[in-house]
Amino acid sequence: MSTTLNIQAEIIPNISVDCVIFGFDKNSKSLNVLLIERFLKLEDSEVPAVNDYVLRGFHTFENETIDDTANRVLKELTGLEHLYKKQFKVFGDPNRLKNEKDIIWAENEHFNRRTITIAYYVLLPTDAFQLENNPYKPKWFPVNQLPELGFDHQKIINEAYADLKEKVLHKPIVFELLADKFTIKELQDTFEAILGVEIDNRNFRRKLITKKYIIALDEKQTGVSKKPSQLYMFSKDVYQKIYKESYLINI
């Protein structure tokens, strides 16, 4: 690893961070996951030994917090900082890297077979950054149509998605998947894409616009060939004030 990358600090060889980056594409109304290619061609072979996709991750440095590792990985991959991220689970099974390709890959990269990885998921709109000219050649895939994945990354994504589905019902995190200014319809599309359900637009609309933390702006959509819709923003401050002592037991 240190042979291929010039790094400024010592890595902790058995601890890494992996990031499940969820992006919502409001045009295709699709919840996507950002993956990078894992490609390895050994000298003695025509066909690649490894050719699939994985999440982007990296080892933690000796002098770094886990959150900082995640921030670093995210910055390198997307160019963005201050992204919404949730550390949701550790994957530390001694047999995480079990299939043949993983073993070939791990040997080639000389990395510790007993690495425990701390997994985060991240929420952003897919258009928050550009994929072109990105050295990692990342690609968006709809969360329900993922390609073949290396390591235990399918499992990690599954668990991230389950956590997201659950959390989105109670916490105001949908907004992280949209631009600062959004329409009610986009918000509904986002919920529908995450939860895989259909929601009545009229009831949804009413429910949302009556919330005090959903604030109508003096602005409408432009560049649409239909009735342009009202833009709204989400006020985190107002939300937190209201929900500071809300404890509706809902079991």
Add this chain to the structure above:
Amino acid sequence: MSTTLNIQAEIIPNISVDCVIFGFDKNSKSLNVLLIERFLKLEDSEVPAVNDYVLRGFHTFENETIDDTANRVLKELTGLEHLYKKQFKVFGDPNRLKNEKDIIWAENEHFNRRTITIAYYVLLPTDAFQLENNPYKPKWFPVNQLPELGFDHQKIINEAYADLKEKVLHKPIVFELLADKFTIKELQDTFEAILGVEIDNRNFRRKLITKKYIIALDEKQTGVSKKPSQLYMFSKDVYQKIYKESYLINI
């Protein structure tokens, strides 16, 4: 570490698991945390160098999953298996062990100052096991009246408690803090202790007994000097059937 304990497998020196054990005491209606004493007297001193409380934890073995580490720690401490546990966060700040006592302790125990710990919280009724003759000399403390804590364990408990408060509103985990058979009042007491609120008994009672997964037993409380109350049980099966596709957006 390996000098004091005879262990059957190699530990991973920089990875540990810590368990925040929450116990509900239905008599005192108190949500408690189980702590063990951390005590060290150096040869050259009269007063102990370290004398405070910590969570129980241990390093992960080379051939062990993280969950198994937690199970092992819990079994050793409580004698119990199959406890409800939730892996809720990793604490990996390079400066986690910052105060003087932690440094003295870490040196004495020769353990890695850059240990990342994977924290779980566990739910059980305090009377699920006995404290007497326990080699770790564990003690229950009300979650809001904790003694001086070592390492970053106050922080870990705070975050565990925050997660519990949040989770208890949406997931059927209160039942883990009670015996299999419980009264509606005990259930209410548990919610009140966790959330630190008062709940109207009449509304709470009605709400709960109409749930299909709260099942009235052919049994009443005994040994009480008041009207004995009806015992109930929680059916996980029924719960899961009902809530498989519930997605009430509640932001």
Add this chain to the structure above:
DNA sequence: ATTAATAAACGTTTTATAAACGCTATAATA
């Protein structure tokens, strides 16, 4: 036996929210 004390358990009314549906309004474009 009667009564007091205590918590269990049931009931009623009001208010708020959710669900299900019909209908109107506004813009770009043809």
Add this chain to the structure above:
DNA sequence: TATTATAGCGTTTATAAAACGTTTATTAAT
């Protein structure tokens, strides 16, 4: 100026929450 697609408003009904009052079953004391 008509078309069309989506934005956006309205109404009614069903369900659940909130805020109370009242009754009942038990033990223990008189």
